[in-house]
Amino acid sequence: MKGFLASMYVGLQIESNWTKKWVWLLYLAAYPIGSFLAVIILYGVFGQKTGLLPYALYGTIFYYSLSMVFFDMAFSVHDDREHYQTLKYIFLSSTSYRTYLCGRAATRYLIALAGIVINLCWLVPVLHLPFHPNWGYLLAGAFLGYLVAAGLGLAMASVFLLTIKLDVDVVDALFGGMFVLSGALFPPTAFPAVFAKIAEFVPMSPFIELMRRAASGQVLTSFLSGMSTSQLLGRVALSAAILFAVGSVLVSFGSRQAQRKGYIDVTTAF
Amino acid sequence: MHTSIQVENLTRVFNRRGTAPFHALRGVSFDVSYGEIFGLLGPNGAGKTTTIKIMSTLLLPTSGRVTVAGFDVEREYARVRPLISLISGGETSGYGILTVEEQLWMFSQFYGMETPVARARIEEYLKVVGMWDSRRQQMNRLSTGMRQKVNLVRGLVTDPSVLFLDEPTLGVDVEASVIIRRIVRDWVQERPERSVILTTHYMAEADELCSRVAIINHGLILANAAPSQLKQDLDSRAHYEITLDRFDAEQLDRITAVMGEGNDLVLGADKATNSPMLVAHLTHESDIARLITALAAQGATLEYMRKLEPTLEDAFLKMVGRRFEDEEEAASPVS
Numbered sequence: 001m002k003g004f005l006a007s008m009y010v011g012l013q014i015e016s017n018w019t020k021k022w023v024w025l026l027y028l029a030a031y032p033i034g035s036f037l038a039v040i041i042l043y044g045v046f047g048q049k050t051g052l053l054p055y056a057l058y059g060t061i062f063y064y065s066l067s068m069v070f071f072d073m074a075f076s077v078h079d080d081r082e083h084y085q086t087l088k089y090i091f092l093s094s095t096s097y098r099t100y101l102c103g104r105a106a107t108r109y110l111i112a113l114a115g116i117v118i119n120l121c122w123l124v125p126v127l128h129l130p131f132h133p134n135w136g137y138l139l140a141g142a143f144l145g146y147l148v149a150a151g152l153g154l155a156m157a158s159v160f161l162l163t164i165k166l167d168v169d170v171v172d173a174l175f176g177g178m179f180v181l182s183g184a185l186f187p188p189t190a191f192p193a194v195f196a197k198i199a200e201f202v203p204m205s206p207f208i209e210l211m212r213r214a215a216s217g218q219v220l221t222s223f224l225s226g227m228s229t230s231q232l233l234g235r236v237a238l239s240a241a242i243l244f245a246v247g248s249v250l251v252s253f254g255s256r257q258a259q260r261k262g263y264i265d266v267t268t269a270f
Numbered sequence: 271m272h273t274s275i276q277v278e279n280l281t282r283v284f285n286r287r288g289t290a291p292f293h294a295l296r297g298v299s300f301d302v303s304y305g306e307i308f309g310l311l312g313p314n315g316a317g318k319t320t321t322i323k324i325m326s327t328l329l330l331p332t333s334g335r336v337t338v339a340g341f342d343v344e345r346e347y348a349r350v351r352p353l354i355s356l357i358s359g360g361e362t363s364g365y366g367i368l369t370v371e372e373q374l375w376m377f378s379q380f381y382g383m384e385t386p387v388a389r390a391r392i393e394e395y396l397k398v399v400g401m402w403d404s405r406r407q408q409m410n411r412l413s414t415g416m417r418q419k420v421n422l423v424r425g426l427v428t429d430p431s432v433l434f435l436d437e438p439t440l441g442v443d444v445e446a447s448v449i450i451r452r453i454v455r456d457w458v459q460e461r462p463e464r465s466v467i468l469t470t471h472y473m474a475e476a477d478e479l480c481s482r483v484a485i486i487n488h489g490l491i492l493a494n495a496a497p498s499q500l501k502q503d504l505d506s507r508a509h510y511e512i513t514l515d516r517f518d519a520e521q522l523d524r525i526t527a528v529m530g531e532g533n534d535l536v537l538g539a540d541k542a543t544n545s546p547m548l549v550a551h552l553t554h555e556s557d558i559a560r561l562i563t564a565l566a567a568q569g570a571t572l573e574y575m576r577k578l579e580p581t582l583e584d585a586f587l588k589m590v591g592r593r594f595e596d597e598e599e600a601a602s603p604v605s
Contacts, residue, residue: 002379002380002382002383003379003380003382005379006375006376006377006379006380007380009372009376009379010365010368010376013365013367013368013372014365014367017367017368018367084363084364084365084366085361085362085363085364086363086364086365088328088356088358089356089363089377089424090380091327091328092326092327092328092351092354092355092356093351093377093380093381094351094352094380094381094382095379095380095381095382100380259327259328259329259330259347260329260330262284262323262328262329264328264329265323265328265358
């Protein structure tokens, strides 16, 4: 637990220690705007008639909370190894690398949630978003969302442990692909049937839909509409458990392979 | 003393695409006892760092076995890690945005230490290295020497049984090097259940600190003994450098005759004063008394005299047949 809290602390310092606290708070509020400004323009200005603004905006916001975490976890492998050169010392400590990554993920997730809360404070009244929160589902969903994000992050970290060069293009492609397939931006029911079916099984889809419903108090499209909110919660819990377990196994495997290949303390010109 | 580390027939091969496999270690064996500072001495690319990485669980061996405190580093690494610390020189590790104190506290938490205990140790060691006043400075504002001192404190705060020092004074100034060496020596002497494995390519550092040294080159251990033993094995004769007020070739011949066979005398000049300088290689140390008496009998006044001690560099030269620097030039980038 001490290791987990210490890594949360490192994460917080890395995120916030580059400037004064009030500037960081401003940044915290402003940073997510970039990710959903395009959605506001797309559905709030040009696609007003579709009525998809609440769906897309909530989707994008909650996708953002996950993506920030798992990409941050992946990049932290390279940052710790190449930039801070601390990865080997973390590996050699009594805290497992998985625990360390989960601590970093927790900080990133809380920061992302804080950014979301701050922005919802003005988005809801200004854009007249439906907002009838079910706090129980929201809290449960937020907790499970952390496990989903951490599970994906651990899986991604295991890949990055075994790559010496940071390939940003792959990360971007993954980010874009999952953004579309998870139904964050528009309902996958608009896809051909095969892709719509695939979208249902994208690990983030049920989480995003759960959070949409929990925040808006409505079923906004037909995507996953056949499931009740409690069923969705069960589905998110199941996918969170599976993803976290798979992520844990993969990061253990990745660590062992990195130990075998000598990648734990490798530094390049990157 | 009992065994802290046992290394048996260790090999490590690095396979790289498009190049022949690189054999970094080719059957390295040695052991380290508690209470000992054991040195791995060799040029860059000799295999020192690879050995220390395997011992500290950062790297898996290709074959062979290493135990630390009785635990196998390959299979029982989770039990080894809480007992060890690694400090590498020549790097700028650390979260630059954290203060010295925060950085050290954070690592203590990774070892599950209670915060009051950790804070007390951090204070103690920061004072020892003379950095208590810099505790609130951000890591990225520290000089290389200061960062290396913090690195050392990080390694000591968790009170490990085995401390791995990989070139700990690389790139730091003389003053910081002296402090680091003193702390390492004191740390081991404080408690007999501790041991240090030091890799260095500074011969003098190994000579000063280590109770035993293994000379490693091209992944092979060439010798493993106390530094004094390694030097003694080089040459049993005693060597002296004697500066005189006046001395000539004729006098040299006479004294050579007096000293007898096995004692070699070479006449030269002191580079600084240009006075005559006699280099004497004597079979027995006690022959120096006869030499001084003979010089006095020739009317030469002794201005300065010093005993020439063989160095580990000489030992390396004898074993490898090349100078240390020459080996480094030819070394592979993987060490």
